[in-house]
Every structure is written in structure tokens, then in C-alpha cells.
Amino acid sequence: MIPAPDLQIEFAANLVEIRHQMLQEALKKTIGDLDIPTLDGELAKYVPKHSLQQLAGFGLRGELMFPLPTVLRANPRLLGYYRLLYGYSQKAFYTSEVAGRFAGLETNGVVRPAIDPDLEAFCEEMCDAGAQLLTGILAHPVTQGFLDDLTLLTLGPQWRGGANNRKGTAGIIKVFNAIRDIVGKHLVTADPRQMTVKNAAGRTVLIEFASDPDIVIREEMRADSYRNIVAIEVKAGEDFSNIHNRIGEAEKSHQKAKANKYVECWTVVNVDRIDMDMAAKESPSTNRFYRISSLAQAEGDEYQEFRDLVVAMTGIPTA
Numbered sequence: 037m038i039p040a041p042d043l044q045i046e047f048a049a050n051l052v053e054i055r056h057q058m059l060q061e062a063l064k065k066t067i068g069d070l071d072i073p074t075l076d077g078e079l080a081k082y083v084p085k086h087s088l089q090q091l092a093g094f095g096l097r098g099e100l101m102f103p104l105p106t107v108l109r110a111n112p113r114l115l116g117y118y119r120l121l122y123g124y125s126q127k128a129f130y131t132s133e134v135a136g137r138f139a140g141l142e143t144n145g146v147v148r149p150a151i152d153p154d155l156e157a158f159c160e161e162m163c164d165a166g167a168q169l170l171t172g173i174l175a176h177p178v179t180q181g182f183l184d185d186l187t188l189l190t191l192g193p194q195w196r197g198g199a200n201n202r203k204g205t206a207g208i209i210k211v212f213n214a215i216r217d218i219v220g221k222h223l224v225t226a227d228p229r230q231m232t233v234k235n236a237a238g239r240t241v242l243i244e245f246a247s248d249p250d251i252v253i254r255e256e257m258r259a260d261s262y263r264n265i266v267a268i269e270v271k272a273g274e275d276f277s278n279i280h281n282r283i284g285e286a287e288k289s290h291q292k293a294k295a296n297k298y299v300e301c302w303t304v305v306n307v308d309r310i311d312m313d314m315a316a317k318e319s320p321s322t323n324r325f326y327r328i329s330s331l332a333q334a335e336g337d338e339y340q341e342f343r344d345l346v347v348a349m350t351g352i353p354t355a
Contacts, residue, residue, distance in 0.1 A: 047195055054191070058116040058142070060100070060184055066111040067099055078104040082160045087167040094178045101170060101183065102163045105155045112141035120187035122165055126194060207272020207328055208250045211304050214331040215243055215251070218343050222352045235351030241265075243350070249289045252298070253349055265300065265349050267293035272306045272328065279307050283318040290321035300349060304328055 055061045067075070079088060079098040088098050099107055103118045115138060119129050130139040138158060140146050147155065176182060216226065222233040230244040240256040253266040269289045271282035282305065290301035303315070303322040308329055315325050324345065330338040347354060 043196075047192075050195060051191075058111075058113040059120075059187060060117070060180060062111060063099065063107075063114055063117055066107060066114060067097075070106060070110055074106055075099060075104060078106055078159075082156075082163045084163075084167045087163075087170050090170055090174065091178070096178065096180065100180065102166045103159050105159050108141060108155060108159070109147055109152075111145075112147050113145045116142035117187060118162060118166070120190040120194075121183060122162075122169055123186070123190050125190065203274075204270070204272045207304070207306055208245065208270045210272075210328055210332055211268060211270050212243075212245065212251055214334065214342070215346055217334065218346045219243070219350060219352055222350075233350055233352055236353045237351060239351075241350045241352075249293055249301075253346075255351070264293075264296055264298040266302060267296075267298040267300070268302045268304060269322075270304045270328075274306050276307050276309065279305065279310060279315075280318060283315050287319035287321055290319065294321055300324070300345075302326060304331065 075098075079102065082104065083098055083102045087102070091098055091101060098104075101121065103115065108115055119126070119135075119142065124134075126142075128134070130136050130142075135158070137151050137154070140148060170178070173182075173186075216223075216231060219231070219233045222235075224232045224234055224240070226232075230242065233241050233243070235241050235255070242252075242254045242256065242262070244252060244254075246252045249267040249269045251268040251270065252264070253268075254262040254264055257263055267290060269286040271279075271286055273279075273282055283303070286303040290303070293301050300323045301321050302324045303319060304326045305315075306328045308327055310325070310327070312325055316322065324341075326338060326342050330336055331342060333339065
């Protein structure tokens with residue numbers, strides 16, 4: 037069955053928004069409010085003369101390809117346009133070695149006073165990179181549409197990576213909520229990231245989001261002292277061809293959990309036709325494997341085992 041194109045629908049909505057924030061539409065609007073002689077002066081200062089001549093040959097102004105201090109001060113988010121145009125991912129670009137200090141321009145739309153004096157030198161470096169790009173693409177007619185296409189080539193993987201991260205978070209929430217349904221009658225406190233129950237021994241048991249692994253269950257022995265009971269790693273990717281990598285990632289997480297003395301390590305996957313024997317070989321630290329679909333349906337032998345173990349590991353009363 038062909039799935040619904042939900043991801044592309046999300047991308048389409050995002051594209052409309054981002055065009056007004058930091059793509060060519062935003063650039064044109066920003067330039068329309070600025071003093072052209074000032075921009076011309078900055079282009080002459082920061083951009084190699086031959087690059088401006090090459091762009092002029094295609095009937096294009098320099099700002100379409102080269103960032104200028106006046107433009108970025110007027111609309112700091114446009115740094116994102118030039119980053120995308122030059123093909124830099126956010127992860128690679130906003131590092132301490134490259135442009136980490138300037139990340140706030142794109143993400144927050146602000147030029148902090150502390151970095152404003154360095155904006156000219158930064159634009160000069162960017163213009164040097166832009167000149168190299170222009171030289172590299174001159175075999176093709178350079179048009180506004182072609183430059184727009186280049187930004188989208190970088191934007192697509194960025195959004196897909198973000199979508200995968202959101203999918204991962206959604207998977208963790210599904211497992212967290214499945215546990216919440218099981219212990220619901222014994223909840224003492226609950227918020228979107230943590231819940232506590234009282235077990236049969238009268239001790240507090242914490243069930244909470246973590247970073248590595250994704251969900252942990254811990255019993256409070258005394259103030260600030262816990263017994264680590266269950267570490268749960270959730271792999272929410274749906275791509276069957278990548279399941280081996282995800283199981284390998286879960287194994288690394290569970291090795292850390294075992295070192296931290298967790299009694300049980302569970303791995304929950306989002307691929308229904310997983311070979312459980314294969315998974316057990318690739319992640320020997322995993323005590324139990326479950327599927328998100330089984331936990332979400334809240335029925336069947338797999339879910340019942342999960343339910344029984346959650347009850348046993350938390351120690352909540354069964355009556």
C-alpha cells in the first residue's frame with residue numbers, strides 16, 4: 037500500500053513560510069528597503085571584480101550571491117539563504133571552527149553587539165567562498181531560478197533530517213505513553229517528560245525521558261540514591277534497509293546502560309518485519325525487543341509481555 041505523502045505535504049507548507057523568511061523572496065524585499073549606492077560600495081569592497089562582472093553578464097545583482105554587512109544587519113536570517121546557496125549544512129557551518137558565533141543570525145534573526153564588529157570580516161570570507169562557487173557553476177547559465185534550486189538542494193536534506201528527528205521523538209513518546217497507560221492507576225506525579233509511581237514497597241519509581249538511552253526506569257532507594265532498573269532505547273525509523281545500523285546504535289547505548297548497572301535493557305523498533313534472532317545477535321546487550329506497533333495497539337502476546345514486565349520492574353501492586 038502506498039503511504040500518504042505526509043512528509044512532502046509538511047515540506048510544502050514549510051517552503052512557503054521559509055521563502056518569506058530567508059530565501060530569495062525575503063532577500064528581494066530586504067534589498068528593496070536599502071540604499072543601493074551603499075550596497076554597491078560594499079559589493080566593490082568585498083566581492084572580487086571579476087565575480088561581479090560575471091554576474092552582471094547574466095543580468096544579476098551581486099547581493100543575489102554574495103552576503104553584505106548592510107543586508108545581514110537589515111535581515112540577519114538571510115545568512116541562512118547564503119548558507120543554503122553555498123551548500124553548507126547547519127551542522128557543518130555552525131561549528132566553532134567555521135561560523136558558530138554567527139548562528140544567531142539565522143536562528144534568532146539577531147546580530148548580537150558582541151559579534152557586530154566582526155561582521156565585515158565574516159562577509160569578506162563568505163564572499164570569497166561565493167566567488168569560488170560562481171566560478172564552479174559558470175558552465176551553466178546562472179539565473180535566479182538556478183540559484184534558488186541550489187538553495188533547495190541543501191534545504192531538502194536539512195528538513196528530512198529534522199523530520200527524522202521528529203519521528204524519533206514521536207516514537208519515544210508512543211513508548212512513554214504505553215508505559216503511562218500501564219502504570220496509570222498508580223501515578224503520583226506526571227508531566228510530558230517524567231512520571232513517578234509508588235511501588236508495593238512504598239518506594240518512588242521514576243519513569244523519565246533521558247538522552248542515552250531514551251527512557252529509563254529507576255527506583256529511589258533514599259534521597260539522591262537510585263537503583264537503575266530498565267533502560268529503553270527507541271529506534272523509530274521505518275526504513276527496513278537501515279535496521280542493522282539502528283540495532284547497532286541501540287547496542288552502543290545499552291553497553292553504556294549495563295556499565296551504569298541497569299538490570300534490563302530493552303530495544304523498541306518501528307519495523308514490524310524485524311528478524312528477532314538477527315536483532316539479538318547484533319545487540320546482545322538487549323534483553324527484550326519490542327515493536328512500536330504492538331505497544332501502540334495495546335494487545336497481543338508481545339504487548340502483554342511488555343505490560344507484565346513493566347508491572348514487575350516497577351513493582352506496582354497488581355491488585
